[in-house]
Amino acid sequence: MEEPNRELFEKVVKVAQARGFVFNASSIYGGLRSSYDYGPLGVLLKNNISKYWWKDIDNDSEIAIFPVDTAIIQSSEVWKASGHIAEFSDPMVDHKPTGERYRADQVPDDINKEDLTEPRQFNLMFETSIGPVQNENSTVYLRPETAQGIFVNFENVLRTMRAKIPFGIANIGKSFRNEITPGQFIFRTREFEQMEIEFFCKEEDENKWFDYWVKKRMEWYRSIGIPDTSLRLREHSDNELAHYASKTVDIEFLYPWGWGELEGIANRGTFDLSSHEKASGKDMSYFDPETNEKITPTVIEPAGGLTRTLFALLCSCYDEEEVNDTTRTLFRFDFNIAPIQIGILPLSKKDELIEVSNNIKNILQENYRTEIDVTQSIGKRYRRQDEIGTPYCITVDFDSLDDNSVTIRSRDSMEQERILITALPGFFSDL
Ligand code: ATP
Numbered sequence: 001m002e003e004p005n006r007e008l009f010e011k012v013v014k015v016a017q018a019r020g021f022v023f024n025a026s027s028i029y030g031g032l033r034s035s036y037d038y039g040p041l042g043v044l045l046k047n048n049i050s051k052y053w054w055k056d057i058d059n060d061s062e063i064a065i066f067p068v069d070t071a072i073i074q075s076s077e078v079w080k081a082s083g084h085i086a087e088f089s090d091p092m093v094d095h096k097p098t099g100e101r102y103r104a105d106q107v108p109d110d111i112n113k114e115d116l117t118e119p120r121q122f123n124l125m126f127e128t129s130i131g132p133v134q135n136e137n138s139t140v141y142l143r144p145e146t147a148q149g150i151f152v153n154f155e156n157v158l159r160t161m162r163a164k165i166p167f168g169i170a171n172i173g174k175s176f177r178n179e180i181t182p183g184q185f186i187f188r189t190r191e192f193e194q195m196e197i198e199f200f201c202k203e204e205d206e207n208k209w210f211d212y213w214v215k216k217r218m219e220w221y222r223s224i225g226i227p228d229t230s231l232r233l234r235e236h237s238d239n240e241l242a243h244y245a246s247k248t249v250d251i252e253f254l255y256p257w258g259w260g261e262l263e264g265i266a267n268r269g270t271f272d273l274s275s276h277e278k279a280s281g282k283d284m285s286y287f288d289p290e291t292n293e294k295i296t297p298t299v300i301e302p303a304g305g306l307t308r309t310l311f312a313l314l315c316s317c318y319d320e321e322e323v324n325d326t327t328r329t330l331f332r333f334d335f336n337i338a339p340i341q342i343g344i345l346p347l348s349k350k351d352e353l354i355e356v357s358n359n360i361k362n363i364l365q366e367n368y369r370t371e372i373d374v375t376q377s378i379g380k381r382y383r384r385q386d387e388i389g390t391p392y393c394i395t396v397d398f399d400s401l402d403d404n405s406v407t408i409r410s411r412d413s414m415e416q417e418r419i420l421i422t423a424l425p426g427f428f429s430d431l
Helices: 006-018 040-058 076-082 147-151 154-161 204-222 273-278 307-317 352-364 376-385 398-403 421-429
Strands: 022-024 034-036 064-067 089-094 101-103 122-123 127-129 137-139 167-176 190-203 233-234 247-255 258-269 287-288 293-295 298-305 318-325 326-331 342-346 370-373 391-395 405-410 416-420
Touching: 006 022, 006 307, 034 040, 034 154, 040 064, 040 167, 040 204, 040 233, 040 307, 064 154, 076 137, 076 147, 076 273, 089 293, 101 247, 122 154, 147 167, 147 190, 147 273, 190 204, 190 307, 190 421, 204 247, 204 258, 204 298, 233 258, 247 307, 258 273, 258 307, 273 298, 298 307, 307 318, 326 376, 342 352, 342 376, 352 370, 352 391, 352 421, 398 405, 405 421, 416 421
Parallel strands: 064 167, 342 370, 342 391
Antiparallel strands: 022 034, 089 101, 089 122, 127 137, 167 190, 190 298, 233 247, 247 258, 258 298, 287 293, 318 326, 391 405, 405 416
């Protein structure tokens, strides 16, 4: 089993910030604690992760998964019915000497426990108001999960898509939690992106589908380049289970500080649909044409974090190696996931070489994410491309003008190979 690697944390954060994956939010004003902006490479990486998430669930011929994109601000009735207004809270304690607030189960070791207040419940939802007049009826909340937006659209999707169970509804989007103890870079932030599926099935099939989703989601994390040795499953014990769940299994990742949640897969039973049916008075049942019976479907929920997956991927792919007495830093992203897949590096800024480089970009950019990089020496450019995890670089030199060939350098092996420009599409499509 792998061991946590604390040093990795600072290294990953440093490269991620220096190379344009993630920036501190409001940095010109000194930053806002635990708020981050995603830079150009971070956005590309995030888009690729979400693309592969959609692709994976869309690829299944056995079941239909319908996408939705629901509002961040919903009626407050939604959060009343779901239990979030009453119960979405963490016990928190205040450190009397400094006024710092901590989640009761996350107080740093170096703090004297006698200096802490008794735990109090603290609701994690961000409250705001809509409309020109502020009163109790104008209070709304930023959603703390995408799940409820899916449940309140169950009937809409059922009707408009003529869905038959088992089927799922999926949503990727921002969620907000006023976390008492955010931290560890983008692992836990107050604003983050979730990737959630609510999967509706018959109660008698709940175990089959639960196991199906655990397996499928584990395979997906491996498929985007997270090694098996950094993944494990952990089932919640009875006293840890949320009140609405009969079973929950977390997919955990080995973060630089130890194992922690990457995704939770829960059997939520009929809790959500029944709660919304009761509170709204609207029928949330499913008519089963096989038995001619109305049922409330059971829900299996795979709930993952997009931004947390991005962090896990950065940690998984970071690597260093000694080359000619210097340390080479790289992200070993899979070809499909890498923000930039092919760097095109003309050896000089001379017009002829730029023209050949532009032609190569034109040939490749329809199918691949490419970038022409002309700044600095070729050695520094290789270094940068390694650091941003570009799997292949194409170098255009003066010989290219005569032999119509270029040099391809592999990030991982650092081997170089001369190849005809016309053979480039074939080279990359064979990968
Ligand atoms: P944790 O125990 O880490 O607080 P959770 O069990 O409250 O997480 P869920 O409500 O199950 O999390 O949310 C599903 C997923 O959303 C998590 O597995 C995680 O990937 C992501 N997530 C939850 N809270 C945050 C956060 N504050 N920052 C980043 N990602 C988050």
